[in-house]
Amino acid sequence: MEDNKINLNDLILDLKIISKIKPNNKLIIENNKIYIDDSYYFTSILRYFNNQNRNSSIEYIEKLNENLEIEINDIIINKKNENNILKDNPSNILVNLSHDLTQAVNGLKNLILTYSNDNFLISKIEMINYNFELKIRKISEILKVN
Numbered sequence: 001m002e003d004n005k006i007n008l009n010d011l012i013l014d015l016k017i018i019s020k021i022k023p024n025n026k027l028i029i030e031n032n033k034i035y036i037d038d039s040y041y042f043t044s045i046l047r048y049f050n051n052q053n054r055n056s057s058i059e060y061i062e063k064l065n066e067n068l069e070i071e072i073n074d075i076i077i078n079k080k081n082e083n084n085i086l087k088d089n090p091s092n093i094l095v096n097l098s099h100d101l102t103q104a105v106n107g108l109k110n111l112i113l114t115y116s117n118d119n120f121l122i123s124k125i126e127m128i129n130y131n132f133e134l135k136i137r138k139i140s141e142i143l144k145v146n
Helices: 008-019 043-051 053-076 092-112 119-145
Strands: 026-030 033-037
Touching: 008 026, 008 033, 008 053, 008 092, 033 053, 043 053, 053 092, 053 119
Parallel strands: none
Antiparallel strands: 026 033
């Protein structure tokens, strides 16, 4: 992901893709987009030549997590400025985002199964899961208050 402001739709798309990870699926990053790499015969050779590895995939998801934090805070701050009827209501956006985060947590759990022999990577994925769950709780609390 780039350092410039990321579009909310791109963040949601990434969450939706992550939610579709099944056990033994791996991720690849190509042109600053995340894709699921279904296992097939020459996959490891192609991943090697394309310089795709598990660390770059996890770094991408960690950056996604950071960008989500920024976006959620922006939505919460701008929640008070709900006067544009053409935009989606911030509460609706937060509800949908919470749902997408919940689904992504399930995908990350499957990614843990893929890398069951790499304790360091599993720990990194568990931290991302934890941060996603914190965001879900934060959204839930914000929606209860309003």
